[in-house]
Amino acid sequence: MRTDGYAPLRDYAAIGDGRTVALVALDGAIDWLCLPAHDSPTVFGALLDPEGGGRWTFAPTEPHEVERRYIPETNVLETTFKTVNGTVRVTDAMALQDGGLPPWVELVRKAEGLSGSVPMSWSVEPRFGHGQGVTRLELRESTPVATDGRDAIAISSWDAGEAVVENGVIRSEFGLHAGKTALLALSGVHESRVHFQPRDGVELRLEGTIAAWKRWLRGQGAYDGPWKEAVLRSVLVLKLLIHTPTGAITAAPTTSLPERIGGDKNYDYRYAWVRDSSFTLDALLRLGYHEQAHESFTCLLGALESTHPRVQPIYTITGDLLTEERQLDLPGYRNSRPVRVGNDAADQLQLGGYGALLATTWHYVRDGNMLDERTGGQLGEVVDLLATIWRNEDSGIWELPETRAYTQSKIAAWEAFDRALGLAAQSQVPDANAAAWQQTADEIRAWIEENCWSEERGAYTMYPGSDALDASCLLAARIGFGEPDGDRNLRTMAALRRELGHGPLLYRYSGMPEDEGAFVPCSFWLVESLARAGRQDEAAELMDELLALGNDVGLFSEQIDPGSGEFLGNFPQGLSHLSLVNAAVNCEGGFSGAG
Secondary structure, eight states: OOBTTBOOGGGOEEEEOSSOEEEEOTTSOEEEEESSSTTSOEEEOTTTOTTTSOEEEEEESSOOEEEEEEOTTSSOEEEEEEOSSEEEEEEEEEOOBTTBOOSSEEEEEEEEEEEEEEEEEEEEEOOTTTTTSOOEEEEETTEEEEEETTEEEEEEEESSOOOEEETTEEEEEEEEETTOEEEEEEEEEESSOOOOOOHHHHHHHHHHHHHHHHHHHHHHOOOOSTTHHHHHHHHHHHHHHBOTTTOOBBSOSOBOOOSSTTOSOOOBOOSEEHHHHHHHHHHHHHTTOHHHHHHHHHHHHHHHGGGTTSOOSEEOTTSOOOOOOEEEOOOOGGGOOOEEESOGGGGSOOTHHHHHHHHHHHHHHHTTOOOOHHHHHHHHHHHHHHHHHTTSOBOTTTTOSSOBOOHHHHHHHHHHHHHHHHHHHTTSSOOTTHHHHHHHHHHHHHHHHHHTEETTTTEEOSSTTOOOOBGGGGHHHHHTSSOTTSHHHHHHHHHHHHHHEETTEEOSBTTOTTTSOEEHHHHHHHHHHHHHTTOHHHHHHHHHHHHTTSOTTSOOOSEEOTTTOOEESSSSOHHHHHHHHHHHHHHHHTOOSOO
């Protein structure tokens, strides 16, 4: 199923521990793992470089069929290999320690013989530093250890054959019979001593990890609607992307997966967007994950300290500023270059970030929380700054190189003032400038209605004077800009479906079919807009169609090729999954007010 060593993106499942994520292909290969954190260099990077990036394979050596699933209510993956001679189940997990984290990153792979006898093989090809480091392999106390400077991994194995180290690879072959178990564990450290763990400790952590995921999911969330399985899977994906210990919301665990095969729209998403925080906080709070929402909101406020009162679009997962973007000399996924580390969009003006920040705060306060005096004062200063810059052209929600007066950016600016006024009315932010904020909000609304509506197009256009349509205008219903069932919102929604739609999917804006796939979050925004407009039956039908487009374990990438169903863009994409959650909740509840 691979092409030139590359597996289809649809074939991957994600496991993780909150610090980092590993991607496991349908054929049992782990082709992606950054250590020790989401935004660290890879030790397995075959996803972008199948020849030199490194991977960990584990599968039968004879022809086989494959089925897989997540153990219900967990981020623990089970892959079942069936051959003519027997059946083996491989369980993959990144281990937790009593619900928390062990001092090392631990990736566990357990194989169980279910029937007959199956010849198995495994190989570990560690390649530190995105495959560009100097990886050294040696045996320490008969355990293979790979090192590169301050980074190290140890590969422990039990009843999985004798490990052989040669030519930069750790490998073994063995037979697995019914009723027998083989166990492998990777221990990864950074600036610390490598750990050699006993088998019983690994097995206990694996069992505890399964229990910990179930306990977390059952102990906080509350959703029992018609799309329960998809919603809970999405919540579990989001938990993988919420960085431990900071609480930062990572957009995706990958970099440079292309929006079109062979194209150059390949970006690093291993950072925290202010925009995503608003959607995520809303989803978490609606489902009852109050503690997680508090942690993530606190992290966001901490990151904003460094740029106050300016709101930068992106921050690192440790709350620092992104300082540069650079390119790596790698072939990229299916030869799609460049491969990027860092993200230049951090330096852009995106007015939407101001709206997202105030919306996030609104969600937080609406849930019964209170702001301290200092935070309230700082938020007021952010709004005062926005009052002086809202007329500026920006890069918009799509982070485009052409700065314009994008319609969605102005709607988001209006949102910031509207939410600030609501917070001031509750004495959460100072109300000294409330009258001026109200005047500015009115000015923005009037400006949008006068300049961004096209009667000829029957829709809000992408920016004044443009004929282009922009699916991000669907967010007007969530924001509460105009009535969701008002004439202009309904006509815009119809125009977007007519011109940007391909089946249940939507492209981001006009002219995109030749450049990229359909953008998955936009399609879920459409579900939410339909629901908020009171068209629940139509929204539910569309929701069912979209959920059928996920992969076999319910994951979504950033984009999908509408013709082939091929996944495109970074994966798994947090914005896709949190938009799914919000669509499901709003579709079932029929919300008509602002998000």
